[in-house]
Amino acid sequence: MKKLSYAIIGTGAIGGYYGGRLAFSGQDVHFLYHSEYDYVKANGLDVKSVNGDFHLNNMQVYNNTASMPKCDVALVCLKATQNDKLPQLLTPILKEKSTIILIQNGLGYEQELAKLFPTQAIAGGMAFICTSRVSPGHIVHADYGALTTAYLGNKYDVETAEQIKADFTGAGVPYTQGDDLNLFRWRKLVWNIPYNGLTVALRTTTDKLMQDPAARQLITDLMIETVEGARACGANIKDDFVQKMLDNTDKMEPYAPSMRLDYDNHRRMEIQAIYSNPIKMAKAAGVHMHKVEMLEQQLRFIEQHDNNAK
Amino acid sequence: MKKLSYAIIGTGAIGGYYGGRLAFSGQDVHFLYHSEYDYVKANGLDVKSVNGDFHLNNMQVYNNTASMPKCDVALVCLKATQNDKLPQLLTPILKEKSTIILIQNGLGYEQELAKLFPTQAIAGGMAFICTSRVSPGHIVHADYGALTTAYLGNKYDVETAEQIKADFTGAGVPYTQGDDLNLFRWRKLVWNIPYNGLTVALRTTTDKLMQDPAARQLITDLMIETVEGARACGANIKDDFVQKMLDNTDKMEPYAPSMRLDYDNHRRMEIQAIYSNPIKMAKAAGVHMHKVEMLEQQLRFIEQHDNNAK
Numbered sequence: 288m289k290k291l292s293y294a295i296i297g298t299g300a301i302g303g304y305y306g307g308r309l310a311f312s313g314q315d316v317h318f319l320y321h322s323e324y325d326y327v328k329a330n331g332l333d334v335k336s337v338n339g340d341f342h343l344n345n346m347q348v349y350n351n352t353a354s355m356p357k358c359d360v361a362l363v364c365l366k367a368t369q370n371d372k373l374p375q376l377l378t379p380i381l382k383e384k385s386t387i388i389l390i391q392n393g394l395g396y397e398q399e400l401a402k403l404f405p406t407q408a409i410a411g412g413m414a415f416i417c418t419s420r421v422s423p424g425h426i427v428h429a430d431y432g433a434l435t436t437a438y439l440g441n442k443y444d445v446e447t448a449e450q451i452k453a454d455f456t457g458a459g460v461p462y463t464q465g466d467d468l469n470l471f472r473w474r475k476l477v478w479n480i481p482y483n484g485l486t487v488a489l490r491t492t493t494d495k496l497m498q499d500p501a502a503r504q505l506i507t508d509l510m511i512e513t514v515e516g517a518r519a520c521g522a523n524i525k526d527d528f529v530q531k532m533l534d535n536t537d538k539m540e541p542y543a544p545s546m547r548l549d550y551d552n553h554r555r556m557e558i559q560a561i562y563s564n565p566i567k568m569a570k571a572a573g574v575h576m577h578k579v580e581m582l583e584q585q586l587r588f589i590e591q592h593d594n595n596a597k
Numbered sequence: 598m599k600k601l602s603y604a605i606i607g608t609g610a611i612g613g614y615y616g617g618r619l620a621f622s623g624q625d626v627h628f629l630y631h632s633e634y635d636y637v638k639a640n641g642l643d644v645k646s647v648n649g650d651f652h653l654n655n656m657q658v659y660n661n662t663a664s665m666p667k668c669d670v671a672l673v674c675l676k677a678t679q680n681d682k683l684p685q686l687l688t689p690i691l692k693e694k695s696t697i698i699l700i701q702n703g704l705g706y707e708q709e710l711a712k713l714f715p716t717q718a719i720a721g722g723m724a725f726i727c728t729s730r731v732s733p734g735h736i737v738h739a740d741y742g743a744l745t746t747a748y749l750g751n752k753y754d755v756e757t758a759e760q761i762k763a764d765f766t767g768a769g770v771p772y773t774q775g776d777d778l779n780l781f782r783w784r785k786l787v788w789n790i791p792y793n794g795l796t797v798a799l800r801t802t803t804d805k806l807m808q809d810p811a812a813r814q815l816i817t818d819l820m821i822e823t824v825e826g827a828r829a830c831g832a833n834i835k836d837d838f839v840q841k842m843l844d845n846t847d848k849m850e851p852y853a854p855s856m857r858l859d860y861d862n863h864r865r866m867e868i869q870a871i872y873s874n875p876i877k878m879a880k881a882a883g884v885h886m887h888k889v890e891m892l893e894q895q896l897r898f899i900e901q902h903d904n905n906a907k
Contacts, residue, residue, distance in 0.1 A: 501895075502898040577888055587811030588801075588806070
């Protein structure tokens with residue numbers, strides 16, 4: 288097996304953790320940084336992890352992709368709100384046949400990317416992880432960590448895909464390669480749609496929502512609408528999935544999902560990825576997700592008025 | 598014409614204004630007060646009004662209905678959240694045939710009251726008014742003021758109804774008596790449902806909602822759902838009513854509806870009256886008002902967690 292080179296496009300909590308694990312295990316990893324570039328170049332990356340802490344020094348860091356080498360695998364770990372930058376960011380680092388893995392929330396971005404880069408292998412990555420960047424160069428990985436990927440179509444090299452899996456597994460990351468990107472993306476939305484939006488709209492955390500009868504019913508309603516939308520779009524989510532998501536969340540620690548963190552930190556929220564795109568696709572397939580749409584409308588208002596800035 | 602006696606059950610901003618106008622014009626008005634009793638007994642009631650200021654001294658005030666005389670007309674101006682007290686409050690002041698006018702938000706309360714007081718004439722009152730109690734004994738009437746009533750069924754005396762109308766008109770209150778209580782109640786809900794709930798859920802005012810494209814669309818959606826619910830319940834609201842409500846609100850000054858004021862002042866919100874009852878009635882008639890129901894669910898959560906108390 289040849290050694291693969293990895294580019295981490297967007298080294299935040301997710302990119303820093305997965306890229307950091309790969310580098311710490313000896314893989315050839317190139318990190319794109321933005322505001323933290325100088326700090327990390329001087330001080331390296333520090334990761335406090337439930338699976339064992341580690342520190343990286345002398346990392347291969349860059350503050351633009353034009354100065355990066357062409358890589359075999361690009362892990363896109365930017366928020367989906369920044370996807371309009373992807374053509375410019377990815378073009379300099381792609382070989383003729385690289386693999387692009389979008390470790391992001393949302394729906395439809397792999398298809399958009401495939402139009403721009405028709406020769407590349409493109410996969411979606413669903414990260415099941417609690418991790419956050421607490422300060423420049425410092426990441427805290429609090430729980431979970433599994434990564435599930437699925438390729439868009441079959442335009443990928445099976446041997447390379449196997450090696451990517453081996454590299455992640457060797458780095459201590461539970462890694463599953465599935466075969467139904469659409470199903471995985473929609474399954475993730477069944478969780479993301481209620482919890483991300485409601486923790487922002489109601490300024491709360493998952494545990495408080497779960498304990499309140501009205502909010503719990505609303506979460507259930509949003510999940511059921513999402514499952515109906517998913518099925519109309521060909522993602523055959525099973526009947527017991529909603530109950531499973533509720534049960535899992537009951538067991539979780541009080542949690543502020545990524546959109547709540549974005550809101551609290553005055554960053555753009557992934558409304559388009561998590562709400563607008565799924566709503567549009569479900570509607571085109573004949574399902575009007577009423578309550579999901581209302582949450583989207585409220586989030587659009589909140590983003591414009593940023594009420595937490597008072 | 599005999600002179601009618603009036604009881605104001607709940608002398609807040611609404612009861613103080615309408616009851617005050619009646620008393621100031623020379624009618625026989627008896628005011629029920631709660632926390633403001635001592636102040637008003639000593640100092641009277643002061644009303645700053647766009648239609649002319651006035652002050653009342655030596656008012657007939659009471660701090661319980663057991664000590665009030667039996668009256669011909671009871672104007673119930675309590676919040677609907679306090680309607681569980683009505684049997685106890687009203688029983689001592691009703692003659693064999695009194696008229697009870699519920700000047701309140703909501704749906705279904707006249708019917709509930711009719712079960713308790715089957716011999717009385719019962720009407721709903723829809724106040725179109727901006728008025729607020731700024732301190733004990735001090736009311737500011739900022740805009741509008743019309744009162745529309747409609748009787749439940751036809752168990753009322755036409756002559757008495759005419760005299761009530763004459764008394765209000767003589768007191769300077771534009772007064773209309775309509776004949777379709779169900780239609781009037783639902784029409785009021787078309788405005789109340791979007792603006793009351795959304796100004797609380799999104800911590801904002803009507804003008805900001807109207808200026809935001811997403812919130813404006815959500816308001817429109819909520820109004821359309823309400824019209825569909827209304828029609829299923831036999832209230833035939835016309836097609837252009839939604840646009841008319843939007844146009845009217847565009848012309849209004851920035852406004853915090855009563856539910857927003859209740860929320861800000863940590864009072865119970867009229868969720869049951871404005872949301873739960875209409876949702877239930879529409880559902881029984883075959884219309885699921887999805888977004889209205891979601892707003893109800895969010896308000897129930899907000900009431901439990903009173904996020905503004907932080």
